[in-house]
Every structure is written in structure tokens, then in C-alpha cells.
Amino acid sequence: MQTSWIPFVPESASTVSGRVDALYFYLSGVTLFFTILISSVLIFFVIKYRRRSPFEIPRPVAGSHKLETLWSVIPLIIAMSMFVWGAQIYFENSRAPKNANEIYVVGKQWMWKIQHSTGQREINELHVPAGRKIKLIMTSEDTIHDLFLPAFRIKADVLPGRYTTQWFEATKPGTYHLFCAEYCGMNHSGMIGSIIVMQPTDFDNWLSGNASQQSPAVAGQQLFQSLGCVSCHGANGEGGRGPTLAGLFGRKVFLTNNQTLTADEGYIRESIENPSAKVVSGFNPIMPTFQGQVTPEQLIQIISYIKSLQVTGAQPAAPAAATATPNAPATTPTPTAQTPRGPGQ
């Protein structure tokens, strides 16, 4: 199923896989070169300078600083070229593009639960369109897992208690392996599935074909109400006794301990499970913890809802914050810093 025209290289199906392969070929080339060089020199010496009489003693040799420098500097230069090349690809792919489609992934012993931003759920299968950027936002319900997509040459650990991401742009429709690559217990090797890359139009049909499910943002809104978040954060996240949530995601937040951070999935999650850890400047630590009351999947839905909350009108957040504590705005308006996000787009 998954072979490429080059021997011993898996199918290449993402925008980054070709770049990783190129570096891999460079590394393999250098490895072969030095292995063959050293083995042939070794074999040549061993044959040429074999002991011819039991009593021969060769002339001792003094070292050579010139040679030592040569065979330190040349490997160093080659190693640095490998470092720069590898770091460059890694760095350029470390951050997902802003316009990537988000898909939520929850790993648990021993299955992958996947939910698209439109609400479709899948287990151990991940349908994605070719030619579009996809960002996976991943967490675990129990121990550490790792989502590994060999055909895309990417993997990332999936951790409990935090969110990790990885992104890709598939290039070639087909079905490829999806592995758990971090040992996670009894059925680790059964925690596998497939990633199915479809033509964009086929994918859109697939997506609308079973559109009966709620999107995570809508489910999150219901949780937002049923858990009573509305009483402090406002029916639309406009704030109140608690800070404003509309437009929060991706924005800089000032904390009571004079620190600043950018609100991401991890921060929102921490604020739900351990609210007093990082309190927004100007607010009291009055929020109860919701740890144990919301599952990792529900957390994702609430976060997805909060992400979807747009700033409506001109600076709607400021008056809300002002009503709570007039002298300390919950957030500083930094208009250039953010672009409010639509639901999962």
C-alpha cells in the first residue's frame, strides 16, 4: 500500500515530506560515504600492513595537529550543515499557518477520537482534504500518546493536561497509516488507524454527508450555559464578574501577578480546571474549579466556543470590564495583535 518509487522510502503525501526526504537522502549519502571510506581504508590497511613476521615492530608515529584539525573541522562543518538544514525545516513548520482548518484529536487508551470543526466525529480514521492546510489540536484523556503520520513525515506527542498541535497540507489523495508512536500500555500497537486524503470536493461532500452532528462550538455554547459560565462571563462572553471572553483567544492578557501571556488553548483550559492559577488583573479569584466536571472532549468544545466568540461592535469588551472593576481593564486593547477567529476556520 505505502511504497514509493524510491526503494525503502514511504509514500510521500504532504508538502513537507519531500523536504524531509531530501534531508534524509543527504544524511544517508554522507553516512554511506563515511562508512565506505572508513571501512575501505580500514580493510586496505589491515591487508597491506598485516603482520609479516612475528617479531616485526613498526616505527612509532607522532600525531599530526594538521590532520587532527582537518578531521575535526570537516566533520564539524558537515554536522553544522545538517543542523541548519534540519532546524530550518523544523522551525518553518513549527507554527501552523493562521488560515489552517482546525481538527480536534483526543487520544485515549487505545483509540483516536477525532472531531471536525463542523461536528463530524470519527474514531481511528481521519478524513482530510488534499491541498488545504490542516491543524490538529490534540490532547489525551489518560497517558501520553503520539500521533504519527509516516506518509506526511510528522508526529507529535499527545499529552494529558495540555494541548499540542501539528499541521500539514496533504498533497496526494489516498489512505495512509496513522500510528500511536508513544508507548501507552497494553494495546499500544492496536491504537492505529488511517488518514484518508480526499479531493477537496469529495471531502466537502463527505463532510456534508453526515452533517447532523453539532459542531464543537455549538456544543460548547450549550455547555457554557448548562455549567453556569454565563452568570459571570455573560451570555455571549461579554464579561461581568468574570473577564470578557469575546475576542480573548490569541490576545495578550495581563495577570494579577503583573505577568503577561497570550491566551491559547492551554491557558483557557487551565483557567477552567485551575482558575486561581492565573487570574486576570483586576478580578478576584472567585471562580470555582471545574476539574473533573468536564471531560477533555467537553473542554475542547468549550474552548472551541470561546474561540468562536467575536468582538462585536466597537470595543464591546471595555464597558463590560469597566463595570466589574473600573480602574483595571481585563485586557489591554491591542488592535494589531489579533484577528478574531470564526468557528474553526
Place this chain on the structure above:
Amino acid sequence: MKAFETFETPTAARVNYINAEYGLKSWLLTKDHKRIALLYLGSISAFFFIGGLYAMFIRLELLTPQGDLLSSTTYNKVFTQHGIIMIFFFLIPSIPATLGNFLVPMMIGAKDLAFPRINLLSWYIYLLGGIITIWALLAGGIDTGWTFYAPYSTTFSNSYVVATGVGIFISGFSSILTGLNFIVTIHTMRAPGMTWFRLPLFIWSHYATSLIMILGTPVIAITILLLAFERLAHVGIFDPANGGDPVLFQHLFWFYSHPAVYIMVLPGMGVVSELIANFSRKNIFGYKFVAFSSLAIAVFGFLVWGHHLFVASQSVYAGMIFSFLSFAVAIPSAIKVFNWTATLYKASISYDTPMLYALGFIGLFTIGGMTGLFLASLAVDVHLSDTYFVVAHFHYIMVGGTLLAYLGGLHYWWPKITGRMYPEGWGRFSALVVFVGFNLTFLPQFIAGYLGMPRRYHAYPPEFQVFNVLSTAGASILGVGLVIPFIYLLWSMRYGKRAEPNPWHLPGLEWRTSSPPPTENFYATPIVTWEAYEFAPPEEMQVIGRLKNEGLEVADAVIDGK
């Protein structure tokens, strides 16, 4: 100067360390470093045998894609226990505790290690740790992988995690004590004239290894304590459900366990330096570069642990720094390989078994080291981490490197240790079998790894079967290659040809005393007037040869009783 000034016991009916005393008690209460080395040799061989049995089950299970021989739980225990036994109870003590214990005092001209009682204590601690671990394995086993990653190990695993941890925790102290003993011995007990730059490179590499043992091992002890504490008392250190941080565990674990890789391979490099120099009768090219590269590896080895966390949510910038440092630490190893190779230029190379192992080491270590560059390279490691590529890479270092060096060293010093020669023909044959079997086992795993086969998989997609069949076939050959020396070495202890004091005609101090040596190692305190690897000039060797032809014992002819 005479060809090889010796410091042997002059009498014909010699008392040596083996026949000096008899009875079990004389062994169990011995303070002689040579006897303690043999105690270690016996126990380490037993652990190697157990670890090898587990390896056999792994390879048999992976012969077919379905998980049909063992259950998933059993398979997970088998690979975990293979790793734990091999790493903590074979590889880490292997060369230092046996060959190092035997040879560090002999090579520097000392009567014993600085702290003989602590040396014996270290063996008992090792044995206690080993017995507790074996008990844990028999009582129910452990399935966390040898890496003990939290929170699986602290919260989810239903196996004997704490008991195994206690075993490893205890045995760690034996390694600290051995390291301490070596450092003090090398600093304070060198014979007159044995300056630092006259030390054999075996000593330099053991010195570097001892530094890591002392500085690194306490960190794994702390890590295991924290793990046990969380598992027993449910304090949130690593499990996020209790407010802990699972990545913290990985940082702590690898802060020891990456340097531990150098604990395993540096002594091997020391052995190979000895073998290359002595079996080519040539001083090591760039002695100081090889010596200091060991220290450089020991120091920089502490700064690269983060390359195990490239995909573990470590920050991008930390990843780049650790990648850079990992490339940098490759350079001292490269320097060693080039210097070993250059040593052979215009040398007089013999094809004795130890030399075959040393040549195999250089080839396999080159492959192991170069494939390490793949894993230091960020973008490629993202694809390769936790695949069979990693498995193949570290087996090239640990088996192709350390095990080959250990076997080469064991053959080389066997006449000194036992007073008997091993059968040379069988030795060469099995070295060849080990080399072929090893490559057949682990080369295919590089390919399977790049194709995407994850490690620690009980069952796998059928497209990977061909590589696993090759691997299993290779492992069978490797197994045979390891059983042969086990048999003939045991056989030779009784039936082997009696060894001369200096069967290889070498200048090292350990060869200037009887085989086996007396309890106090040397008949008189040696005074070192020669450089490391200073072979006799050709005319003096001719003299030795003539004496031999006249039927005289070389050693007896050049005894210096002062």
C-alpha cells in the same frame, strides 16, 4: 633499557590470585579487585543470559505481523524487561565492573583499588539490586518500557513498577561507588613514573566514565524516588491529573539516561583503543586527542538530553539548541574513529580474535554514530523518533559498540585473567558470526524505521514483515555467535593452553606480571620509564625471539627484581 622490564613473581610454582585461597568464603569476602571482577563477570553474564532470552522472545513474536505468540501484556513486559536487564544490569556495569575492576589497578601499577572494601560492597549492592529486580520480574513483571514514562508508570500501569524501581535505585549506588573508587585510584595510586600522559587510553576512558557515574547516577535515583512517591502516595509530580508535569519526568530521566549511554560506550572505546594499539604494535595516533575526546564526551554528554524530547512538546528553541549540541557531541567520537584508523597506517596488524572485534567495533560504531546524526537533525527526527530506526541506532552503539568491545576485551585479557588461552580458531569464527548476525538483525530495522514502523509494537502492518523476518534470522545467527564463546571460554578455563605472562608480547604493565597475577599484582612496585604503547625497537624484539627459539622463558630472562 631492556625489552620488557617485568615485575613478575620469580618462582616457578607461582601463587596467584586464584589459587592463593580456596573456598566460597575466600571469594565472597575477598577484597582483591581481581576476584571482585570475576564475581561481577559471573553475575553480569547471568543477567546477559536473561536479557538475551527476552530478546529471543521479542524476535520470535515479531516474526509474524499478528501478535500470535505472546499476549500484548506479556510482549510489553518482555521488551521492557529486556531493556531494563540489558541496560541497568549488563551494559552499565559490563566493562567497568569486570575489565575495569580487573585492569585499572594493574594498568597503573597499583596493588588494588583505593577502597577495596567499597569495591566489594559495590558488588553486593549490585547483586541486591539485581535480585530485587529479578524478584519483581518473577512476581509479575513490569510493562512501562525501560524508560518508565509518566504518567503511564505512575498511574496507569498495573505492574511491579516500584519494586523494579527499587532494584534499579539500589544498583545505581554500586555504579557510584565504582566510579568513586576509579577516580581516587587513578589520581592517587599510579606507580612512580606513571604520569597522566603515560596512562593507557583504557584508563582515560574509565576516568571519564567514572565522572558520569558520579554526577549522573544520583539524578536517576531522584527520578525513581519521585516516581515511587507519586505512585504510592498520589502526590502530583508527573501526572497532570494531580497537577504534575509528565514532560518533567522525561527531562529528569534523560538527564541521566543520555549520559548513561556514554557510561556504556566510553569504556568500550577505551578497550578498542587498547586493542587497536596493541594488535597493530603501534602507539595510538593522536593519543592526547583520543584521551581528551573522552572527557569532552563526558562533559558535553550532559548537555544533550533534550534531543529525546523533540516531539514531546518541548519548545522549538530548546529543540534547536539541543539539536546543535547533539551535533557538537558527535565530533569527539568522529575524532576517535579517525585516530584509530590512522593508527593502522604502516602498522603490524595481527588477525587475532580481539583485533577482529575491534575492527568490527569501528565499522559498526561508525554506522551507529552516523545514524545518530539523523536523530539529532530536527526535521528528520520528527519522522524517525519512536520508530525502529531509533531501535537500530542504539543497538548499533550498544551491541555493535559496547558488546563487541566487551567481547574483544574479554578475549584479549582472558590469558591474564584466567592464565589460559582461548581457542583462537573458534574465537575468530565466532567473531565473524557475531558480526554477520548483528548486521543482519539491525540493518533491516533502519529501513523499517524510515518506512514508519513504530517501536514497541506487538503487532504490525504486514508490509513490514520482510524486515522483521530478516531481523529474526539475524538474531538467531547472533545468538549462536554469542553461545560459542560462552562455551569455549568456560572450556578453556580448565582445558585451555596455559598462558605465558605476556602472550601477545606487549609493553602494558598488566603484561609485565604473571598470568594469572599474584594477589598483590606485582612482585615489586613497578617504576615506569616508558611511554604508553612504547613497543620495543625491532632489534630488541629480535633478541626476545632468539631467546624464545633457544627455549628460554622470555620473562625469566628479563626479570628485574628491584
